Amino acid sequence: MVEDGRRREESLSEQADRRWNELLQEVRVVQTGAQILFGFLLSVAFTPRFGTLTTFERALYIAAVCFGAAATGTLVGVVVLHFAVSGLQRKPSLVLSARRLVLLGIGLLAITVACVLLLLLHVVTSGYIAWITTVVVLAWFVVCWVVLPVSLRRGVIEGGSQERVAER
Numbered sequence: 687m688v689e690d691g692r693r694r695e696e697s698l699s700e701q702a703d704r705r706w707n708e709l710l711q712e713v714r715v716v717q718t719g720a721q722i723l724f725g726f727l728l729s730v731a732f733t734p735r736f737g738t739l740t741t742f743e744r745a746l747y748i749a750a751v752c753f754g755a756a757a758t759g760t761l762v763g764v765v766v767l768h769f770a771v772s773g774l775q776r777k778p779s780l781v782l783s784a785r786r787l788v789l790l791g792i793g794l795l796a797i798t799v800a801c802v803l804l805l806l807l808h809v810v811t812s813g814y815i816a817w818i819t820t821v822v823v824l825a826w827f828v829v830c831w832v833v834l835p836v837s838l839r840r841g842v843i844e845g846g847s848q849e850r851v852a853e854r
Contacts, residue, residue: 702777709764709784716788717761720795724754727802743805750801757794763787796827 696704727750730736739747764784771780800820807816 698778702781705781706777706784709781709788713761713764713784713788716792716795717758717764720754720757720761720791720798723795723798723802724751724758727751727754727798739809743808746801746805746808750798750805753794753798753801757791757798760787760791760794763791792831796824796831799827800824 727747730747736747764787767784767787768780800823803823804816804820807819
């Protein structure tokens, strides 16, 4: 494996362990955010203002809750997956499967955020402002969560040497 221009000397098992630990750190951040958002969504239905929502706004709320539940379940699925295969000497497959679950969970979280944002903005502004803002935010997610990482993986964006990064 090459990282920062230097070759890492590690076995496949060590690489799988390192990648698993890195993935767990990433999952903790995303999973916590998804769970907090989902918790807040559940409480909305019990507020007095909920009764004044239009049919469209209620449908958005239901979509947000469903996508939020799916995102939370998918991200928690990483833990269940680990529990199911722990000790079976399948860490490389575990890392690959968990990575796929995390990517799916992040996608579901993006849809949840879009539904919540559209609902909130639809309630407090006119319809077209809500739609435009939501599309702009989703486009930003695509740039940050897809375009930038893919560009880095393909080497389109050069990170520079470690020394130059440390100087900044």
